[in-house]
Amino acid sequence: MSDPVTSPVSSPMRILLVGAGGVGSAFAAIAARRDFFEALVVADYDEAKAQSAAAIDERYAAARVDASDAGSVSALCREHRITHVMNAVDPVFDMPVFESAFAAGADYLDMAMSLSRPHPEAPYEQCGVKLGDEQFAVAGEWEAAGRLALVGIGVEPGLSDVFARYAADHLFSEIDELGTRDGANLVVTDDDGNEVFAPSFSMWTTIEECLNPPVVWQDGQWSTTAPFSEPEVFDFPEGIGPVECVNVEHEEVLLMPRWIDCRRATFKYGLGEEFISILKALHTLGLDRTEKVRVKGVEVSPRDVVAAVLPDPATVGPRMRGKTCAGLWVTGLGKDGAPRSTYLYHVVDNAWTMQEYGHQCVVWQTAVNPVVALELLATGVWRGAGVLGPEAFDAVPFLDLLTAYGSPWGMKEMDS
Numbered sequence: 523m524s525d526p527v528t529s530p531v532s533s534p535m536r537i538l539l540v541g542a543g544g545v546g547s548a549f550a551a552i553a554a555r556r557d558f559f560e561a562l563v564v565a566d567y568d569e570a571k572a573q574s575a576a577a578i579d580e581r582y583a584a585a586r587v588d589a590s591d592a593g594s595v596s597a598l599c600r601e602h603r604i605t606h607v608m609n610a611v612d613p614v615f616d617m618p619v620f621e622s623a624f625a626a627g628a629d630y631l632d633m634a635m636s637l638s639r640p641h642p643e644a645p646y647e648q649c650g651v652k653l654g655d656e657q658f659a660v661a662g663e664w665e666a667a668g669r670l671a672l673v674g675i676g677v678e679p680g681l682s683d684v685f686a687r688y689a690a691d692h693l694f695s696e697i698d699e700l701g702t703r704d705g706a707n708l709v710v711t712d713d714d715g716n717e718v719f720a721p722s723f724s725m726w727t728t729i730e731e732c733l734n735p736p737v738v739w740q741d742g743q744w745s746t747t748a749p750f751s752e753p754e755v756f757d758f759p760e761g762i763g764p765v766e767c768v769n770v771e772h773e774e775v776l777l778m779p780r781w782i783d784c785r786r787a788t789f790k791y792g793l794g795e796e797f798i799s800i801l802k803a804l805h806t807l808g809l810d811r812t813e814k815v816r817v818k819g820v821e822v823s824p825r826d827v828v829a830a831v832l833p834d835p836a837t838v839g840p841r842m843r844g845k846t847c848a849g850l851w852v853t854g855l856g857k858d859g860a861p862r863s864t865y866l867y868h869v870v871d872n873a874w875t876m877q878e879y880g881h882q883c884v885v886w887q888t889a890v891n892p893v894v895a896l897e898l899l900a901t902g903v904w905r906g907a908g909v910l911g912p913e914a915f916d917a918v919p920f921l922d923l924l925t926a927y928g929s930p931w932g933m934k935e936m937d938s
Contacts, residue, residue, distance in 0.1 A: 534559075534560040534605070535558060535559040535560060535605050535606055535896065535899075535900045536559065536560050536561045536562075536563075536602060536603055536604050536605045536606070537553075537559055537561070537562045537563070537604065537605070537606050537607075537608055537896065538562075538563045538565060538595070538598055538599055538602065538604040538606070538607045538608065538628070539562060539563065539564045539565065539575075539608045539610055540565050540566075540587060540589055540595060540607065540608065540609050540610060540611055540615075540619050541565075541566060541589065541609070541610030541611035542564050542565070542566035542568070542571040542572045542574070542575040542576075542610075543566075543571070543610065543611070544881070544882070544885035545610050545633065545676075545885045545888050545889045546564070546566070546575060546610035546611075546889075547571075547574070547575040547881065547885075548879065548881040548885045548886045548888070548889035548890075549608065549610060549889040549892065549893060550562065550564055550575045550576065550578065550579070550582065551575075551578060551879045551880065551881060551889075552879065552886070552889055552890050552893045552927070553579075553893050553896075554578050554579040554582075556893065556897060558896070558897045558900040558901060559581070559896070559900060560581070561581050561582075561583070561602065562576075562579070562581055562582050562583075563576075563582070563583045563584070563585055563598065563602045563604065564576040564582055564583070564584050564585070565584070565585040565586065565587035565595075565598055566586070566587065567586065567587065567588060567589065568586075569584060569585070569586040572584040572585060572586065583602070585598055585602075589611045589615040589618060589619055590615055590618055591618065592618040592619070592621045592622040592625065593622070594622075595607070595618065595619055595622035595623070595626075596622040596623075596625045596626040599622065599623065599626035599627075599628050600626055604626065604628050605628055605629065606628060606629045606630070606631065606896060606899070607619060607622070607623035607626075607628050607629070607630045607631070608631050608892060608896070609630065609631065609632040609633070610633065610889075612726050612727055613634040613635070613636070613637055613727060613730065614637065614726070614812070616632060616634060616635065616636045616637065616657075617636050617656055617657075619632075620632070620636070620657060620671065623669075623671070624660075624663070624664065624667070624669060624671075627667075627669070628669075629669055629670045629671070629672075629899070630669075630670070630671040630672070631671075631672045631673075631675055631892050631895060631896065632671070632672070632673045632674065632675065633674070633675060633676030633677075633679075633680060633888060633891075633892060634653075634673075634674065634676070634679070634727070634773060635653045635654035635657055635673045635674055635679075635773050635776070635777075636653065636654055636655065636656035636657045637653065637730070638650065638651055638652050638653045638655075638734060638737075638771065639651040640734060640735050640746075641735075641746070645735045645746060646735050646746055646747060646748045647745060647746060648745065648746060649737060649744050649745065649746055652737065652744065652776055653737070653771065653772075653773050653776045654673060654674075654773065654776050654777070654909075657671065657673055657909050658909050660909070661908045661909035662908070664907065664908050664909050665907045665908035665909075667907075668907050669907060670899075670906050670907050670908070670910065671908070671909045671910070672895060672899075672906070672910055672911075672912070673773075673777075673909060673910070673911060674773045674774070674777050674911050674912060675891055675892050675895045675912055676888045676889075676891055676892065677848045677868070677887045677888045677890075677891055678702055678704055678772065678774065678789075678848045679772065679773035679774045679777055679911070679912070680888075680891040680892070680912055681848055681868055681891050681912075681924070681931075682702045682774050682848060682849065682850045683774055683777055683778060683911055683912035683913050684891075684912045684913075684915075684917045684920050684921065685849070685850040685852075685866040685917070685931075686700050686774075686778045686782050686850055686852070686913055687781070687782065687912065687913045687915070687916070687917040688866065688917035688918070688921065689850065689852040689864065689866060690782045690783070691916075691917065692857075692917075692918075693852065693856060693857065693862065693864060694852060694854045694855060694856060694857065694862060694864075695854075695855050695856065695857050695858075695859060696854045696855040697782065697783065697784040697785070697852060697853070697854040698784070698785050698786065698853045698854040699784065699785065699786040699787065699788065699851070699852070699853045699854070700774070700778050700782065700784045700786070700787045700788075700850060700852055701786075701787075701788045701789075701790065701850065701851040701852070701853070702772065702774045702775075702788070702789040702790070702848075702849070702850050702851075703756050703758075703767055703790055703792075703849055703850070703851050703865070704767070704789075704790070704791050704792060704847070704848050704849070705756060705758040705762060705765035705767060705791075705792030705846075705847050706758075706762060706765070706792065706844060706845060706846040706847060706884075707758075707761075707762045707763065707765075707844040707845060708842055708843070708844040708845070708846060708872065708883075708884070709842065709843055709844055710833075710838050710841050710842045711841050711843075712841070725828060725829040725832050726825055726826070726829045728801075729801065729804065729810050729825055729828070729829075730771075731770050731771050731772060731791075732749060732750075732770050732771075732791070732793065732798075732801050733749055733801060733804075733805050733810050734749070734771040735747065735748070735749065735771060736748075736749060736751065736769035736770050736771045736772075736775075736789070737771055737772075737775045737776060738769070738775065738786070738787070738788055739775050739778070739779045739784070739786060739787035739788075740785070740786050741785060741786075744775070744776070744779075747769055749768075749769070749770075750768040750769065750770075750793075750798055751768065751769045752768065752769050752788075752790070753766055753767070753768045754766070754767055754790065755767070756790070756792065756851075758792070758847045758849075758867075758869075759847065759865070759867055759869060759932060759934055760845060760847070760869045760932075761845065762844075762845055762847055762869070765792035765794070766792065766793075766794070766795075767790035767791055767792045767793075768790055768791065768793060768798070769788065769789070769790055770789055770790065770791040770793075771789075772789035772791075774787065774789050775787045775788060775789050777911035777912075777913060778911075778913060780911065780913070781911065781913035781914055782913055784854075804828060808824060809824045809825065809827070809828050810824070810825055810828075811823070811824045811825060812824075812825050812826075838882060840876065842872045842876075842882050842883075843872060843873065844871075844872055845869050845870065845871045845872065845883070846869070846870055846872075846883050846884050846887060847867055847868070847869045848867065848868050848887060849865055849866055849867030849868065850865070850866050850867075851863070851864075851865045851936065852864050852865075852866070862935075863935065863936040863937065864933060864934070864935055864936060865933070865934050865936055866931065866932070866933050867931065867932050867933070867934070868887065868924075868929070868931045868932070869932065870883040870886060870887045870929065871883060875887075878928075887929075890924070890927060890929060891924070893927075894920055894923050894924050894927065895912070895920070897923060898915075898919055898920060898923065903916075903919045904916070904919070904920075
């Protein structure tokens, strides 16, 4: 591993990392190479996981926390004089962690947003409670308090939203569509080399995203469509190749139009036929449900059971090969007024992240972006108050720093 990189620090940053799963542990490994912060407390319900993630750096401490209990998180913030809460647990815990940061006087970062609830009568036509609605409802309180909640600052959402800001400021005079496109050629094998089904990200979150009604922004309003709708084959760069992508509910569609003028915003995910079939089967059997059912005297959530019996995404790296790509396909008129179609992207190879950091590429790619954002906040390059998305900030310093971290982004022109 390389030595920590020195950067100017404008004020001592003390971070509480809530969640020591795949993404949280990767976050800790990436941050260990930087010196923009004074201390980092790694907290998890499973204290052994927190201790393992915290063992790599003398600035780190470990603690147990119940992310569903805002008081538990607030108490940790006060005990350790936390300035910034980094949320790395499943989105079901977003609101307790979000509220605890505010109560403790800390700033907050998240890689998702508060959960949605489908429209009760027309779920595939109209929005009910949208992703992030609960957080944006209290944006005024955060702004009045001079506190920042930077939501959606993973890779998708996160880096894709930074790309949207960059495209609007530097590449396009008029934007028709901001189309997030996510694809990979990752393969996981068992001990005998046979391909196995093993999601590279939280199965709980994947079920939530893929089976909820996808949201589309069109001509000034949000609406919904059916899961897995509007399939298209997108040709991903750097050897990944063509992957069929479908509409999935995702935060970018709820974030980008708030700060960037566009006619349309979409999110499509390259799931693959096998994954879609499994998700549909889970839904048919009711195994996607979060409401607890009684089984032999014990109450369990079917979705929690599914997530528990599958391999932990944090452990599959050694048996994974291939690359993952996150990106944004932007169409419209370029700065010269001519039609333009450009894909801004970030590709990460699992072999590289495993060799460099010991973490698989999907969780690493998600985790690197909030570390970059925290460094920009610590050095004063990014400043803000309220509930803000990545689109509210200058994209250039972020992209420059991401490249300095050793993971450059790319851009290619598409057929108009």
